[in-house]
Amino acid sequence: MQNDIRQKGAGTLLALMLLTGTAAAQKTGPAGRNNNESRWVHVNAGGQLEYATTSRGDRIMDFSYAGYKGGGIKLPEVKEVVRVKPVAGDNTPNIQNAIDSVAKLPQTDGFRGAVVLAPGEFSCAQPITIHSSGIVLRGSGTATKIQMTGAPHVAIRLEAPVQTKTAGGKVRITDAYIPSGTDRFTVADATAFTAGDLVLITKPITPEWVRFMGMDTLVRDGKKQTWITGELSVERTIKTIKGNRIIVDVPLTDNYDAALIKPGATIQKIVKTGGVQNAGIEYLEIDAPEQPVTISQAHHSAIRTRGLTNGWIRCVQIRNTVNSVGVGGKQITVTDLDIRHTVPTKGSAKPADLSADGAQLLFNRCTIRGDNVFFLATGAKVSGPIVLLHCRFTGNGWVQPHQRWATGLLVDACEVPDGGIDFMNRGEMGSGHGWAIGWAVAWNCRAKSYLNQQPPGAYNWVIGSTGERQQRAMPFNKEPLLREGVFDAQGIAVAPGSLYLGQLQERMGQKALKNIGYEDGQFALVQVKY
Structure with a gap:
């Protein structure tokens, strides 16, 4: 099913770089450093990651704790217990009844079972909600489509209150x-x-x-x-x-x-x-009608998680939703997600296709195609680690932490060829979003532009990345230009090729890389097809 999702997806190939960078020619640069080394994190002679610190001891954090069960753990394949076939009219009640029936089953090793949607188109006019632990909603690959109909709503909610x-x-x-x-x-x-x-x-x-x-x-x-x-x-x-x-x-x-x-x-x-643990959504497609709306107008969205711990969204294709996927909770993996828009959202206020509102979140090999969007935005007071790993986002959009001091974001070996990666002070935008992000890293990325600004008492880094370097004042001002964050090895890919994978391998070994869909250090020529 996973291969089916990839082969019928966006058709984009991402060439992955060496984990250690040992195959790259090492040319000596300033201060005796190799050109493919960062002064902030590099692989030392003993093969270990070595970190520089600020004068007060701050350092680039270990981001490898992002993801399901704290990173490096294989997503489970949960046993099917109920199968649902499409019917004429609104399929929401049938699917919801199946989920509610599984919620009454006992848990075995943390799971109750999977509700599997058979091949076919499921017209749904209401939200589908997973509100109990140990339940997986699984499609049959791209042969399973949830077609959103009726009044605007969220297609699938995975949520329960936490006390x-x-x-x-x-x-x-x-x-x-x-x-x-x-x-x-x-x-x-x-x-x-x-x-x-x-x-x-x-x-x-x-x-x-x-x-x-x-x-x-x-x-x-x-x-x-x-x-x-x-x-x-x-x-x-x-x-x-x-x-x-x-x-x-x-x-x-x-x-x-x-x-x-x-x-x-x-x-x-x-x-x-309370909350929901050990639950996921996987192997299906969610389609909404084209929505040429502003974000203040009612619109169809795809997935929301809230109160979720140790969960995942895997191999899901999403078409024409607005504010598509909002992830709240802890230790969650979103992998091989593909979002596409055939029409842009209207207006200067942009929706967020990926909204990160939790901790230890991993967005792995995600693709987005669309205009006038934030590819990823963070919520207020969000504390990571949050990782974007080997993602490709095309169209007029930005990876832009959004408001009120999120911390601990890594954008790792990602491509934003038509847009930007912005670690910035958003000033009076919104209702006073101000400094949106601190302690963020763009590592070995390729983007059209970077706006990297340094908050007082904190750092943001752009390392080993290619693209135009911008400098601006706070929004609505012409001056003064805000102080730039750190740019290191600009235009030169550094080792390790992926900071997250390098940190994960050092903390948990090579098996952890394989568990999340990567082989060991020798994956330079591996290509992942969507």
């Missing part, structure tokens, strides 16, 4: 500065915590920090715009505790400067219930 309860008080983090990319910090008293605890690490949003970021003076049409308020929180699991030193399972995507966030960052044990 979060605290399990103890907040404990102060005592470090004067925690650098981005680290997995450890010190607390005032660690006796309330044990290894395996799920914790919430919270950074207060203070007037001092907002002012430091230059986001306290946003005004649009004479009205003050509020960039961000409240708190920035990330979930982590405690890996080990040494005295009052805590080490967590996934590196932090942001820094924590105690001088700007008084009274300081905190950590608190939490317990989560």
Whole structure:
């Protein structure tokens, strides 16, 4: 079924680069470095990845924790338990009844079973919802089509509410500065915590920090715009505790400067219930009628996930939806997704074909064809890692983190030949989107243009990438030009060819690469056909 989806898809070939870059000629460049090496991450003489740090210890993070079950784990093939055939009229009730019947079955190894849609066209006028864990909705390849009809709606929802309860008080983090990319910090008293605890690490949003970021003076049409308020929180699991030193399972995507966030960052044990775990959507096509609409008008969308943990979207073709796929949750893989538009959305406000609103998200080998879109956008306060790996996006569009301080994005070996990759301050756009992204990396990409801007106290990097380098002021202003982020090895592909795969191999071994559809380091000439 997977091959069927690829062969009948966009027909685009992506030539993958060497994981280690050892086959490339190594020419010596400035400061004695090889031209195919980045000063920020490179493969050392021992074959290990070596990282440079800023003066305060920040580094490019290990992004390899993105994806299903934290990266490097093969997506399961779940046993079929119900098969649904197409009928005349609205097929939504039949499909929904099948899903609801499977929801009553017991779980085995975390799964209840797959609802399989037989070959044929399923006209659907309402959303299909997976609201219980352990259920997969599977088509029969491109022979299975969900044809969206009726009033505008989301074709498939994979979601359930999540309840979060605290399990103890907040404990102060005592470090004067925690650098981005680290997995450890010190607390005032660690006796309330044990290894395996799920914790919430919270950074207060203070007037001092907002002012430091230059986001306290946003005004649009004479009205003050509020960039961000409240708190920035990330979930982590405690890996080990040494005295009052805590080490967590996934590196932090942001820094924590105690001088700007008084009274300081905190950590608190939490317990989560509800949501959906171990669920997926795979091997089918979703078609909507052409929608020449603005994003403020009602429109058909394809997929939404919310409250999902350890889930996936695999080998799905999507046609003519608007704001096509929104991914919220944790440890989710979206792979071999193909989105196409035959008409562009109207207006200056653009929809996001891929919306990243969760943590540890991997978008692998995705393709999009369309105009006047954001190929990927991030939501407010989103903490990664979020990875775009070997994706190709064609048409007048952008990979552009969208609003209010997302952190930890990697755009890895991707192609945007007609559009741009923008790590930027969006200023008063929207309702004061301001600095949209920090600690983002474009690695070995090819794009028409890059707008790479450096937030105060943070970094964004464009490394080993080809395309026009732009510099601009904040939107609606002509000056001053904002400070550029880091450009390193511009126009020269660096080793490793894929940062995500290099990091994954180093952390989990070559088997992890094979688990997610890549062989070991010798895949230079492998081509993936859609």
